Amino acid sequence: MNRIEKKMAELQEAGKKAFITYTTAGLPDLDTTKKIVYAQEKAGIDVIELGIPFSDPVADGPVIQTASYKAIQNGTTLRKVFDTMSEIRETGCEVPIVFMMYYNTVYHYGIEAFVSKCIACGVDGLIIPDLPFEEQKELQTALNAQEHAPILIQLVAPVSKQRIPMILEHARGFVYCVSQMGVTGKGANFHKDLKEYLASVKAVSQIPVMMGFGIRTAADVLPVKDEIDGAIVGSHFLKLLEENNYSTDAVTEYVTTFQKELNA
């Protein structure tokens, strides 16, 4: 069973909400990325998003843009992140891991080869913000053709409205609700109709509903706690890592606190 779906089932059973973080791979280097993954697994993180750096991250704000730029300068490539993934799985680490990436990186690698490599390295899911529902056919066909292929996570936005049923029809794992218009890391200035929007997704979704973009602490999502099944933190987590010089203690502290408050 896919690690994300297994985790979601466990959380549902236990009546708990999911906590998901995002880290740009290769920041400051891939060894540190591994340590951060292990520390989070130990702290009980539910899902980890690993960002594959791309030269033109149009869905991201300044924090992740800078992180991507630095990671590329450091020599981080998709091939190297695949190697790191294999090493992570070889140690017996079973935390669900999702690649957050742009479609050109997949396309350039070769779609079928990419899917096979994801399976071989134990990648559980894909988040591709510049691949909207209408453009997913090519990749989805390749994913459907192989067993144990990663899940293509579906994103919905505050303006998706009548598009939501179509997007969710075959969605698996969880649905990623973007909390505001624009890019990542703009702080908790959520969309004015956030609650209604999340409720409208929750009403039709067969799978857990996660909220992301602009979240810093559990307090940011508590007002909409009943409408979501979990929260995703990206830019803020990257800032925290940098401010604490990538200390695993800071990671443990942050993950533990967020989860406790989210499930309080």
Added chain:
Amino acid sequence: MDKRYYGEFGGQYVSESLMNTLDVLTEEFEKAIKDPEFIKQYDYYLKEYVGRENPLYFAEKLSAKYGTKIYLKREDLNHTGAHKINNVIGQALLAKRMGKTKLIAETGAGQHGVATATVAALFGMECTVFMGAEDMERQKLNVFRMELLGAKVQSVTSGSATLKDATNEAIRTWAEKAEDTFYIIGSAVGPYPYPKMVKEFQKVISVEARRQILEKEGRLPDAVVACVGGGSNSIGMFAEFIADESVRLVGAEAGGLGVETGKHAAAMALGKTGILHGMKTYLLQDEDGNIELAHSISAGLDYPGVGPEHAYLRDSGRVEYVSVTDKEAMDALVELSRMEGIIPAIESAHAMAQVFKMTKNMSEDQIIVMCLSGRGDKDMMTVQKYFNGEETNK
């Protein structure tokens, strides 16, 4: 067939937040171009404000020297000095019709930014132009022109701080503010319907040129030539001739220091497909699929991709795409200046250089029509530096 695609190229590779915006835009655009009132307005501004129609000029001395009839479509005589304004008038009218009050645009050299700032002033709309910090330094005068026209020029420091990054930033801002903001894309690129809109609002170039050549020569030309960066003047120049099978269509990409040096902007010469700025097309990219920087002495051709319809026209064989180096373009710029008293933009000089090459295999009664997309005033600093042997780009 999926109308969003040109063969395998095009599409809408944008975030979910923009999909509704694109749907509404597609619908409004299709309605507008079928509305006689909209067309009347567009034609009015093209005539009274832009100064169309512009001449199809017979370059007599060049024709005699090169042994082929050379006609120049004088887009350089438009208000603001290039073809860019044709498209901006169209898109800004559409923005007004859709009730948007703010315009945003990206710009490299500043020509599209100036055209957008100009039309924003004309229509009383708020305007922000995104421009790479590097480009702002290189094109100070155009920054000043935009500010004089009342626009805000937003410096972009991310990535390489050039046109592709300015485009990224414009897309990010648009995704956040689409409710009251219209994004005017200047080239034949971006997610559908942008490539189609830009073609629609630039096709006036070939509508006029085709009629003019028939009036002057009583027959169609043997060849039509235009320069290709993102591909707006060329798609406009080719549009009405695509169905004329006897007419050879040639697009000149920027070969920079030579395609073999890696320092060029000839996205189609290498033919590597990828996804950037909302479209699937030919792109300059490295072995990991990161986008590479383009190089050209001409800022307007300095873009790592090309419009999706051009990618399709290349593969279908209807249009030939060739590359012209910095040096060939600069030689042609001097030749046109001295022979005809017309200083072209460096972009257009690429097309001129290609015309000179083609005349070698053509006879005296054959005809080439070239799009002289813009005037050279903006490039005088670059031209001066080039002839002084100084570095002109990066």
